Amino acid sequence: MIERCPLCAGPMRDRFRVRTFNVLRCDGCDLERAAPMPTEQELSALYAAGYFSGEGHGYQDYFGRERAIADEKARVRMDALERAGLERPARVLEVGAADGRFLLEAARRGFDATGVEWSREAREASDELVRERIFASLEDADGGQRDSSRRFDVFAAFDVIEHWRSPLEELAKVRERLSERALIAVVVPVIDNVNARAWPTSWDQYKPPEHLWFYSRKSIAKLIEQTLDAEVLSIECAWERAARVTDAVWGRRNAAQRLEAAITRTLVRAGILAQHSIEDSVLLIARRKAVR
Ligand SMILES: [Zn+2]
Numbered sequence: 001m002i003e004r005c006p007l008c009a010g011p012m013r014d015r016f017r018v019r020t021f022n023v024l025r026c027d028g029c030d031l032e033r034a035a036p037m038p039t040e041q042e043l044s045a046l047y048a049a050g051y052f053s054g055e056g057h058g059y060q061d062y063f064g065r066e067r068a069i070a071d072e073k074a075r076v077r078m079d080a081l082e083r084a085g086l087e088r089p090a091r092v093l094e095v096g097a098a099d100g101r102f103l104l105e106a107a108r109r110g111f112d113a114t115g116v117e118w119s120r121e122a123r124e125a126s127d128e129l130v131r132e133r134i135f136a137s138l139e140d141a142d143g144g145q146r147d148s149s150r151r152f153d154v155f156a157a158f159d160v161i162e163h164w165r166s167p168l169e170e171l172a173k174v175r176e177r178l179s180e181r182a183l184i185a186v187v188v189p190v191i192d193n194v195n196a197r198a199w200p201t202s203w204d205q206y207k208p209p210e211h212l213w214f215y216s217r218k219s220i221a222k223l224i225e226q227t228l229d230a231e232v233l234s235i236e237c238a239w240e241r242a243a244r245v246t247d248a249v250w251g252r253r254n255a256a257q258r259l260e261a262a263i264t265r266t267l268v269r270a271g272i273l274a275q276h277s278i279e280d281s282v283l284l285i286a287r288r289k290a291v292r
Pocket of ligand 1: 006027
């Protein structure tokens with residue numbers, strides 16, 4: 001049986017194999033997914049204690065050494081939302097909040113911040129200022145009250161959507177909880193770079209069962225527009241690797257990598273190489289369309 005693309009119903013065909021999964025692709029939308037999809041139970045085991053602290057698949061030391069990086073990213077992301085017109089007062093919802101560094105930045109800027117984080121380990125590692133505002137599920141986060149005065153004015157999800165088994169269903173649940181003109185901020189890895197396009201098994205973000213859906217600039221825009229009734233305002237680079245070839249060979253900083261990065265950046269500035277060819281992830285900002 002041919003798998004159907006959830007965005008356009010077109011055929012999703014086998015593209016390549018990585019780890020023990022196939023990656024299927026819709027040529028119409030540029031959307032890709034892992035197959036077979038792991039079960040809920042398999043995913044629960046994957047994200048059990050240790051995911052954020054170097055014991056499993058995930059991060060090495062998310063609550064320690066990686067925190068300064070998280071704080072810098074939080075500032076960049078809040079800046080992007082404020083540039084897009086976010087004004088106080090506003091209720092900010094982050095799904096996949098981890099230890100809440102983005103929520104902390106939002107709270108410091110005077111916004112009402114609420115988070116959803118499945119991992120108890122991550123919730124408990126969050127700052128006291130936001131700990132009580134981070135819930136285990138979306139249902140807990142809105143207290144079951146979905147009247148319009150309780151809706152969220154911002155939906156944020158950073159490095160999260162690609163982990164979901166059923167992104168359309170999850171986003172439909174988010175949509176019910178958003179205000180009419182809510183802003184959306186999403187970071188996802190994108191498959192527009194040369195590794196993902198030309199040598200897919202060399203790209204480290206093709207990592208099922210952690211990442212299950214793979215987006216490009218085009219397909220993430222389509223997903224957000226379709227599921228949240230939104231209009232994309234901007235897509236900017238969130239993470240790039242200018243030394244792609246030497247990174248793959250040596251995997252650590254050295255003179256050859258610095259040289260490759262310098263040459264690559266020069267080629268991008270000169271317009272010879274496209275920016276998207278060195279991008280690993282993007283920050284997308286969108287706004288829900290007013291109901292007519
Ligand atoms: Zn499609």
